[in-house]
Amino acid sequence: MHSVTVNDITYTFTEWEEVDEIYIHIFTTEGTTVCIPKDLLDGTV
């Protein structure tokens, strides 16, 4: 299980897909798809 916090919202997820060289789509445990920079895995912005 991974987590990332963006704009004070923490998302947890196990699966993701690469979008481009910068971004991935994470498939959150809440059922949404969120775009984050790939270098933020397990990180915070």
Added chain:
Amino acid sequence: MSIPNWWGDWRQGLTPHTGDLQSTDLIECTQIVAGQPVNTAITGQQIINAASGGSSNPTTIGGAYGTGVTGLANAVSATVLIPANTIVTTNTIYIKAFIDRTLVSGSGSTAFRFYTNTTNSLTGATLLGSGGSMATNVRFQRFERNIYVDINNMNCFATGTSASNDYTISAISLIPFNKTVDNYLIFTVQHSSSATDIAAWKRVIVQKYA
């Protein structure tokens, strides 16, 4: 509270109206009752409501003329702001757009995604869906989505389904939505293999149905 401007009454002390009708304007209607003039007033808002068929639906929230995107990154073509408190529970957000590929090499395809975020950034943006993928020499797409807003969520056509419109049945995707803050709709373009292709969300209009 500001003093309204008046139409049809130039009595001393009342501010006559100039310019376009405003919702706060007052329009005097005089009746003769028992030989005496009786003055009543209707508001500009009453006229505005009546002129739109008794309803203000739909109202336009905003629009954008998207820029053409090249390269292989998932890049922003257009953004539309939904200002805080524009949407209330039970409103429907209606998105219509004209999408085109103005330069096509004939190889690969182009994806057209759209997201929502409380900042004008893809970082942390939640996917709301994708238009139809356009390949080979397909250049034109008319895009539409209706998004019902309940207490806490946007109720969307399945966000994982790529489709030009939501006229058909679908699973539902519930996307958390805070109506009391600014929200951005972010429209992106990504080419799969031909970095010199150009495509855009050329014209985006976002409306609200109350």
